[in-house]
Amino acid sequence: MVNHTSSLNKSLKASPQQDKKSVTVHDVARVAGVSKSTVSLVLRGSEKASTKAKDKVLKAIEETGYVYNRDAAAMRSKSSDLVAIVINDLTNPYSAKLAVALEKHVRQLGLMATLVNTSEDVETQTQIVAKLKEYRVKAFIICPAPNTEAQWLEELQTMQTQVVSIMRQVSGSTIPCVLPDNEKGVYTATKALIKRGHKQIAFIGGDDAISDYHQRLLGFNNAINEHPDVSSWVFNSATNRQGGRLAMSMCLEKVPSIESVMCFNDIVAYGVMEYLAEQNIKPGSDIGVIGFDDLDDSKLMSVPLSTVKIDADDIAKAVCEILKGDKPESLKQVPVSLIERSS
Amino acid sequence: MVNHTSSLNKSLKASPQQDKKSVTVHDVARVAGVSKSTVSLVLRGSEKASTKAKDKVLKAIEETGYVYNRDAAAMRSKSSDLVAIVINDLTNPYSAKLAVALEKHVRQLGLMATLVNTSEDVETQTQIVAKLKEYRVKAFIICPAPNTEAQWLEELQTMQTQVVSIMRQVSGSTIPCVLPDNEKGVYTATKALIKRGHKQIAFIGGDDAISDYHQRLLGFNNAINEHPDVSSWVFNSATNRQGGRLAMSMCLEKVPSIESVMCFNDIVAYGVMEYLAEQNIKPGSDIGVIGFDDLDDSKLMSVPLSTVKIDADDIAKAVCEILKGDKPESLKQVPVSLIERSS
DNA sequence: AAACAAAAATGGAACGTTCCAATTTTAATT
DNA sequence: AATTAAAATTGGAACGTTCCATTTTTGTTT
Structure with a gap:
């Protein structure tokens, strides 16, 4: 945003300071003339902040170019808004369509969707999912690769991680599952x-x-x-x-x-x-x-x-219902419909 | 895994303790009989840790079921290994193929790829990318939606965020770009x-x-x-x-x-x-x-x-070369080849 | 105007990791 | 065995946020 036209004057060889310091809630607080706690409240859209404070903070955010740091937030609050969508084969047209629908609906839930592709390979699936665990994703929406073990799927589900399997049923697993009929x-x-x-x-x-x-x-x-x-x-x-x-x-x-x-x-x-x-x-x-x-x-x-x-939207909706905790049932069969054309 | 068969005996109304406490480097350190600093060294595959220490730590990790917390790591080290692949239309077969290739190659770089889809909509693209910034992604690989502004793309690139545009050239932008010839x-x-x-x-x-x-x-x-x-x-x-x-x-x-x-x-x-x-x-x-x-x-x-x-692999490779910092050139034309079949 | 309750704002601690400077251990040389 | 350098290990501070208990402000009632 800011052009340092003065850079030509002084010390040409000295490379510009890597990054001064990133803008934090403290900076926003200072500019807004409130405490960092108030800034935090506003950031999370809390009811507890007064309209006046909100305005000041919002203005200060604009002014400072502040960017919310989700890593810090996730660490402190021990909660994430990341939802992993684990697709078996994105090059399959129906899978791609479904992935797009899922992403859209997850986003409408106010969550962040991240898509990964396993290419129908359990090994890859294991690796990717292990990595995603390190990011503390809130939920896994997974179309399991062939030979996925029920126990593995079961253990994916923890107190802080929801799991929904889609399109394919892993026998022996009690994970909630959404299938077409x-x-x-x-x-x-x-x-x-x-x-x-x-x-x-x-x-x-x-x-x-x-x-x-x-x-x-x-x-x-x-x-x-x-x-x-x-x-x-x-x-x-x-x-x-x-x-x-x-x-x-x-x-x-x-x-x-x-x-x-x-x-x-x-x-x-x-x-x-x-x-x-x-x-x-x-x-x-x-x-x-x-x-x-x-x-x-x-x-x-x-x-x-x-x-x-x-x-695909129906499937995505059913998945999101489960994510919202509305449907505790473990198997949801989504109705399908016959479309009669010329063939 | 554990079935609480005893739950019928005592206090039916008391819900089970949400989550005791997650396992941290401290716990691993205690079990391994080393300091948390040493554990951290091992986790990052540092040369500085002795083989003996490595073994002890690895064993302790196994024993405790420790899961690396990337949020904490990213916050402290101010660096991320997340690479966002922003695709214009995943339902397009070629885009999907390319996305899969990119994901694979990014993973081979030891980075974590996250795929998102903009459905050719600039508005959606702006929103998603803004959210991804909050996750401090290391790099954006982006196939820009129509009407993407050069300045927006330009500003995406910061000291800590690389940007590579693929398949489409945004005129007026100097962001490195990989295109087929x-x-x-x-x-x-x-x-x-x-x-x-x-x-x-x-x-x-x-x-x-x-x-x-x-x-x-x-x-x-x-x-x-x-x-x-x-x-x-x-x-x-x-x-x-x-x-x-x-x-x-x-x-x-x-x-x-x-x-x-x-x-x-x-x-x-x-x-x-x-x-x-x-x-x-x-x-x-x-x-x-x-x-x-x-x-x-x-x-x-x-x-x-x-x-x-x-x-698609050639495109992905060229992108990864840029990510590795090998190629500073701003436009890479990937060769294409004529495949003569019956038509 | 005093008394009180409710609302708003606040500073310090905490989350789990990495960085750093300092210390301890090990190995090499005299 | 003493000396020194190198390697390995370590505890405390720091990252930027949220939580919590406390304080301050506001508004209402007597």
Whole structure:
């Protein structure tokens, strides 16, 4: 802000004083003509400070360019407003969307969100979380990497640290958990396919290693089992575009008369639709395709994708409810909704 | 861990003691039989502590379950190991990829990375960064939101806070900046299209509001201008899938004889290819398509996309070089490479 | 105007670490 | 064994805030 035009005059070789001294509550107090305690009160928005004092302090803060020191505050008060959002894979479009929603909602709670990415690696997860503990974060919102141990998760929770797990359930853990209603979502979507009159339906994508796979497959089977005249198949695959392509080609080879496919998620569905397009099979009219997630791209595709929508805001809201201590329940299933488009 | 089975016996109403007392260096020192100063030395990996002392302290840490308190350390030492990575839009696949790479490299530097997302909103950016200042972060790695003021960015840089801007250049600012070589990338790609013998080439996607648009378009025009027999067109659009579709349809309408298109980025190219597929035009053999970014999906598409690759690791490395203080230069152009696939 | 209660303001201690100057221990040399 | 230098260790002060018990100010009632 201040330009030292006089620096040319004296001692050119002497480097400028590294940093005189940072501005503290004491300085603000002096300028405002009050005590440091009063400044502290104002900083924290206490009711106990008079309007007059508040004005003086606010003006002094402006004047001095004071910046609140959270390290000092956190140390003395032994409390932090940092919330760590630990994401399994930020390069996954749905994870990124969820991370952004979580960050926004945490911020609306008046807390500071810090995002970290584990790349689905437990080792990395352990390291990062250990470091975050040193920063005394107030809460962990964590989408656990595969092979996360229940005990580890359990011990993360302390008197001063809240833990909420999202999207994935670590079996054996009692940590509060927020999940989309995977089972009902796939159930509803599968029923919709059956209602179209389809009698040959496949579930495509994903595999046992993924914790939500079971729930989604269960929803599929439940729907199928209600209709004895409907036949079903299951084709596992990697949960990416390529996986969807491969699984769809296998499916067509094995069941050429297939009428529709329920996909593990949107990304797999993209692969499926791509493959179908190459075979000159029209998604929707020739073979029904439904995804899961409702990524932003899904409605923009050449054949807009029908899908089960997980509202990231709903998940974030549910997490924040728990952070606020409103919901002590340990498992919150967030409702999902079927979005029927052209596929 | 500990189950208070005895809680049924005594005083049901008395809630358990909130938290006895956290373990500090003093406790570790007492258990290890050394002074707190020695413990501090060991904690910071100092050479000055004897191996014997180190062993004793390490054992005591294990025994007591001590957790380093970074708030206290940061306050006393007036230095932090927190690096803030401020991303403009985490839901953009390339941004997410870059964020992950940056986080990884920052961590390899022995620093703690914290990721925040501004959703391309200057207001949000201002708020978040102000909050991060209160945490005394050591450095900001920032992809500036549109309309970021040069002065604001400039003032972010202080004696104790480094600032590096990435991907976007804020004009009027002297903050060190790491960019992909947009101009050369598009130039090289366009030359490759010309070498295929194409004489009718369009640049598709993006618009003036995006800072790197100029550089890419400049590369395009430079290549075109070297060949008087080649005609060119420019079609602006939103930088998403839908934008690509729209721009391509306009292009085909206006220039039915178009031979190839250079796209602003991969996402736009996806839209282009989707539209071409619908028109039964084969990307690559009928109309050449080149993207920019090299997203993971690009090589997996039904017609693998030719593109200019920006290696996220290269960007991250360049940023870290600056953080380490190795490169005082204010503008680092990271080389990009043309990846020729089928399109 | 005196008496009192409520509100506002205050100074010192404390949080857990690192820095520093001083002391103790160890090793090397005579 | 005495001397000296180097290495290792140490206790107290300091970082900038919040907490707490106390004091001062304000406002109300008698």
